[in-house]
Amino acid sequence: MKFLRLGEAGQEKPCVLDASGTARDISSVVADITPETIPGLTDALKSVDLSTLPVVEQEGVRIGAPVSQPRNIYCIGLNYIDHAKESGLPVPEEPILFNKAAATYCAPFDPIFYSDKMTKLDWEVELGVVIGKPALNISKDEALDHILGYTVVNDVSERAWQIDRGGQWAKGKSFPNFCPTGPWIVTGDELGDAKSLPMWLDVNGQRMQTGNTNTMVFDPATIVSYLSEFMRLEPGDLICTGTPPGVGLGMKPPVWLKVGDTVSLGIEGMGSQTQNVIKL
The missing domain is CATH 3.90.850.10 (Fumarylacetoacetase-like, C-terminal domain)
Incomplete structure (x- = not known):
């Protein structure tokens, strides 16, 4: 699985790339990819059919850092x-x-x-x-x-x-x-x-x-x-x-x-x- 965040700085949407390389918005499952949400991230997505999640356009869209901000x-x-x-x-x-x-x-x-x-x-x-x-x-x-x-x-x-x-x-x-x-x-x-x-x-x-x-x-x-x-x-x-x-x-x-x-x-x-x- 590939996790990424798309959008302008401070407004990034948490996403995963599906098998076809399409970005899927996972904000209905997790608010963002942060130190607080990471421990439950993969388990939360195990029961989710990625094809049912909204598609996020990638062309011309800023790719943010993949975690909001590491502690260390x-x-x-x-x-x-x-x-x-x-x-x-x-x-x-x-x-x-x-x-x-x-x-x-x-x-x-x-x-x-x-x-x-x-x-x-x-x-x-x-x-x-x-x-x-x-x-x-x-x-x-x-x-x-x-x-x-x-x-x-x-x-x-x-x-x-x-x-x-x-x-x-x-x-x-x-x-x-x-x-x-x-x-x-x-x-x-x-x-x-x-x-x-x-x-x-x-x-x-x-x-x-x-x-x-x-x-x-x-x-x-x-x-x-x-x-x-x-x-x-x-x-x-x-x-x-x-x-x-x-x-x-x-x-x-x-x-x-x-x-x-x-x-x-x-x-x-x-x-x-x-x-x-x-x-x-």
Whole structure:
């Protein structure tokens, strides 16, 4: 099942895509796709014939972020073997954890904001994991039952703030609109365990990243179980699970985004997103 939200910001309708790719309005079943409604979302739809639900026009309609607003956004650093090598850093023995501020969260086609104080703006295509029910001290075998589904994320980064300004990743990752998410959440029963998914990212039509989740150091189930040892994961929480090689930082010489650039990215079976870089 694919969940999405369609409409102008603040007026999105919760929808699912049926087998033919038609968007169906599920607002008669659930008011919106939020941290509060997610735990009962799939069960509420099990007895519903999607063909009886209203069709929502998709052409020319804004696609919103697939969850209204996660309570928490967690990120895993250097989680692809080939990206760690690209960065000249050792492959982590345990997941490297950092956070993105809540205001980074935005829709998949919303712009990336560029500040005059930025000098090294970078891109990262990532698999996002959306938590479906609370998780605390759960095993790896239990983890998939706590995942609602998966989504596409661009973990936008300002490397100067991340690396040159005291080595604090969170401040290089937390500017507004630094976490475009969507277009959909694809549930695990449709996508499986997400362990072998091709992924890509283009800048101005030029392929920069080509990767596959099969080079992850830690898979989604391992990450969810690991994080639940230290914190209670809540419904709607978003976990950005790392990026494959091809980021601007890894180019020789490095390549950075500038105003007017267009970034497009996607993961097989999960749709794609596009952002334009605009001056804030």
